[in-house]
Amino acid sequence: MRVVVVPWRRLLPALVVGALALPVSPPAASAASSWVVDLSGVDRDDSDVVVERGTVRLAGHGRSDVGAPPQRRTGVLVLAPRRLATPVNRVAADLTGAVPPGAELAVDVRGRRRDGRWTEWVEARPGQPAALATPTTTVQARAVLSAAPGGAGPELRQLRLSGDTEPDAEAAPPEPEGDKPAAPASFRVYATREGLVGGKTANGHIIVDRDHFVALPSRRGLAPRDTGDYTVSACADNGRCEWAPVWDVGPWNTKDDHWNAEREMWQDLPRGLPQAQAAYEDGHNGGKDQFGRTVRNPAGIDLADGMFWDGLRLTANEWVTVTYVWTGTGPVGTVNGDDVITVHSKPQVTAETENGMATPRAQVPLECETTGEFADGTTKWFRVGQDRFVPRGRVDVTAEIPPC
Template sequence: MPRFRGSARRTAAVLASAALGLGVCTASGSAAAPAGRSGPAPLVWSATAAGAPPGGNTVTDAGGTRLAGGPPSASARTGERTGIQDLPAETLAAPVGSVGAELDADIPAGARAAADVRTLRADGTWSEWTEIPPDAPATLPEPSATVQARLVLIAPEGAESPRVRGARFAAGPAVAATAARESRAATYRLFATREGLVGGTTANGHVIVPRDHFVALPSRKGLAGKGTGNYTVRVCTENLARCEWAPVWDVGPWNTKDDHWNQPRQTWQDLPLGLPQAQAAYSDGHNGGKDGFGRRVANPAGIDLADGTFWDGLKLTGNAWVQVTYEWTGGGPVGTVTTSGIPLKVRTGPSTATAEAGFAASTAQVRLGCRATGQSVSGTEGTTDAWYLLESGKYVSGAYLRVAAAPPAC
C-alpha cells in the first residue's frame, strides 16, 4: 500500500517526503529538489476526497471517503466490500514516467486502501490502471503529461471501513521510451460463466439490473468507472457467429489481481500469458487447485458475463468457452456507443435489413476498422449513412456512435 499518515491505527514508519523522495512543494504542480539530490525534481500535487466526485460504493463527508453500506462486490464473491473514487485528472508541466503516493487515511485492522494511477494516451484513450506499490512509485505503462489517480477502499464484509481524507502524489520524469502498443488488441479463449445477481452492486458501484450488459474480469487494472466504457471487451462465441462489445464493470470471478492478458502480470507470473489462474487451478492443479483466496476452484472461469450479455448478446444457454478481446490493449480509431442505455444492435452489413450478429453495449468504447456508406439512420448522434466495421462481417450505425477520429473508408 502507499504510505499513510494521520492514522490512529496505522502510522507510517517514514515521513512522506522521505518515502516518496519529495522536495518541498513550491507552486502548482512543481517541487524544489531536496538538498544533495541532482536531476529534475518530481512534480507534486494533492487531492482531497471531498473535492472529488462521488465514487462507486463510497460515501464522502467532512471526515473523508469511506465504503458505503450494502453487499460486497457481486462477482468476486470474496466476502469483501470494494469502493472506488476517481480523483480529478492532472495535467502536468511535462510527461512523467512514474507516480508515488501518500494517503491521509485511517485503516482499521483487516481493511486496505490503495491508490491506482493511469495516463492519457496521444489518441485520447487511457492506459490501464496501475496500483501504486508500498514504499515506491508506480512505473506508468506509457509516459504522459496527463495522469489520473483513484482511491480504492477494501474491507471484509461486516468490518469497519477505511477512511481516506486525501492523497499527495509525486511524479517522476519519463526517462526511457516505452514499447509501442500492438495495433491489434490481445484475444484469448476463456471459460465464461453467467454473473446474474440482479440487484447486487458491482465493484464500480453499478447496481445490476435484469438483462444487464457488462462483464467482470479478475483484475481491477481494466475496471471502468460507473457508467463509462473506456475499458471494453469484445466477447464472442467460439465460432465468432455472435459478439458483444461490453464494458468491464466488475472484478472477478475467483481472483481480483489476475490480469492474465498482461506480460508481466500483477500476480501468478509463473503462468503463461492469457491463461487465467482459475483455469490453471481447475485444469492443472495450480496453487493446489485453489484461487488467491485459498478457495477450491469449482470451474475454470476467467470472465463473468451479465445476463443480457450472456443470454441476448451471445445467445448462450449455459457456461461456455468464448473468445475475449481486450479492446484497450490495441490501437486505432475508437468510437463510444451513446444509446439511451439499451445495447446497439450489431449487423452483418451496413443496413438494418441485414441480420443481427450481436450487440455493442451502451457506453462501450469500440475499435473501428473502417467506415462504410449504407442505410441512413437517425439516432443520438444525428442522422447519418455512415456505418463502421468493428470486426469481419460486423457493423454498427454511426447514428449511435461518438467518433473522435474517423477510420479510413472500407
C-alpha cells in the first residue's frame, strides 16, 4: 500500500511539499487491473464513518474498540465488491489522505472463493500487497480508520486498488480439489461474556438485549454488518453449541488471529493459542497484551449475552471449543429469518432433543439432508454436526446436499 499524506491542518490540494510518500508496491508479475474506488457517492454512517465530498472521516466520537484502550475511536467503511476480468491473488492499495499523530488509516482486502465464500481480510501494507489465499475474480476492500484518545482522526480522500497474479499462483488450483471437504480449524479457548447492551460493535451493529454474535481478537475474521461471512460455532462442556457470526473485535487484542497457521502478530506462539491466554498463563509479552495492558484473564473469544446465557446456557466465563467455520470447505447454508433457531440432537421438534442454537445470518455446515418431523413448512432437515440437526426451512442453500 502506498500512502500519500499531506501535512495535517494544511490540506491544500496543490500542496505536496512535506508530503510523505511511502514505497510503491513492487511491480506486478502479471497485471490484471487497476481502478480508483468511487467514494463520492457513499454517504452512510453504519460503521462510525462519514463521507463528505468524497472524503472519509470518523463520525463524531466513533466507538471504543472492545479490544483497544478506552476511548480509542475506530470506524470501518466497507466498499462494494469489484468483479475483475482475470483472476488475481494479491491486491495493492495506493491511498491519499491525512494521518495525524496517533491515528491509523488501513485498507483490508478479501477475495471470493470458488465455493462462493470469502477469504479472510488481509491488510495491504506499504510495499506489501494483500496476499489472498486463492486466486479470485471478485475482490472487496474496506477502509479502517482509528484515532488516539482525544486526538484528531485520519482522512481518506482517494483510494486506488490494483490486482495481479504471481506466476506460481496462476498454475495452482484456486482451491484444493476433491470431493471430501476440508475440516475447519477448531480450538479450545476461554470465553467471556461481552455485554455492552446499547453499544456498537466494530461492524456497526447496535447490541441489543440477549444478543447473539461473537468477538474475535482480529479484524481478519470480522464480518460486515448483518452478514455471517465469518461464523463460528462454540460448544460448551454441557453439550450445547451455537453458530453465530463474528461482529466485533476483541477481547484484549485486535491483531491476534490465533486460529491461523501464519498469524498477523505473535508468530512465536503456536496456532490455536490466543496471546491473552499465553500472557495470562505463561507471562508472554511480560503478561501484557498488544496495548501494554496487564492481561487479567485468558480470554480468546467474547460471547454476546444471548449466546452466553441462552445458546450455551453458561453461568460464568468458561472454556469452550470454537470452530472457525470459514476456514473449512464444503457446502454451507445461511440461517434465514429474524429469530434464532433451535438445534436438535435428532430431526424432531421436542424439548428433550434441544442441544443448541443457530443465529440468523450465521453460516452453518451442511453435512447431509434427512427426513424428520414437520417443522418450518417441511419434513426435511439438515445435519450440521454430529447429533446436530436444523429444519431445512430455516436455512438458505445454493447447492444440492447429499442424503444422510
